Ligand code: OGA
């Protein structure tokens with residue numbers, strides 16, 4: 075039986091049924107998922123029960139996998155395989171992380187609008203997040219459509235953004251929350267990297283903003299102007315009409331296009347409820363400046 079597609083919004087989010095991602099997928103199913111992903115940027119696969127290995131195998135259909143940034147730390151005991159990002163609120167023994175736990179404070183950055191791995195020179199293509207355990211209230215994930223947000227910009231703004239390069243760092247987003255506890259290895263790994271502000275998507279041909287709270291400066295622009303512009307763009311892009319809010323059901327698998335969306339996790343009582351979320355992340359094909367043929371000036 076072929077997969078079924080049910081639009082949740084006209085062009086941004088869709089649910090996919092009649093597919094068991096825990097089993098090997100036929101080439102036809104993979105092609106159908108890819109086609110849906112080109113049209114919609116957020117796909118929801120309800121009721122998927124599978125192992126971490128099957129989850130990673132599904133992700134490999136879309137490209138090479140990233141490894142978790144926690145791998146950098148030797149003081150952190152990993153709960154999950156190193157190719158999986160742990161975005162829940164649990165420690166290696168499946169207990170709730172204490173309020174002042176470094177990992178918890180660091181993960182609070184996921185509450186800011188962002189796209190995954192834009193702080194890496196080669197950023198993410200897509201993220202595939204599985205909800206193993208869900209709080210009964212709160213803990214939604216919101217997604218913003220940066221293609222639709224770009225289309226709605228005034229022409230003057232579109233012209234202003236042409237050729238601009240922003241610098242992204244994990245330390246920039248964490249600083250917004252007062253978090254600055256990085257060791258030397260992390261400081262080196264999280265040096266700012268250049269990313270285009272506007273990109274063309276090779277598969278759909280659509281044009282998209284490329285934004286995240288990781289962005290702090292823009293080449294050739296005074297810092298204050300850059301911050302004001304980035305703030306304005308994030309505000310414009312996250313207006314209600316561009317946002318899909320996902321209310322998790324247990325065993326939902328949600329896949330989003332990191333090239334043309336932002337997302338953020340919403341508040342929940344994380345000292346009371348367990349939220350076990352596991353993410354596989356697929357790398358993009360090339361750095362964004364390279365994809366857009368832009369030479370990079372110094373920061
Ligand atoms: C992520 C992320 C938000 C959430 O998995 O990359 O930012 O709601 N998640 O868990």
Ligand code: MN
Pocket residue numbers: 184188189190337
């Ligand atoms: Mn994220």
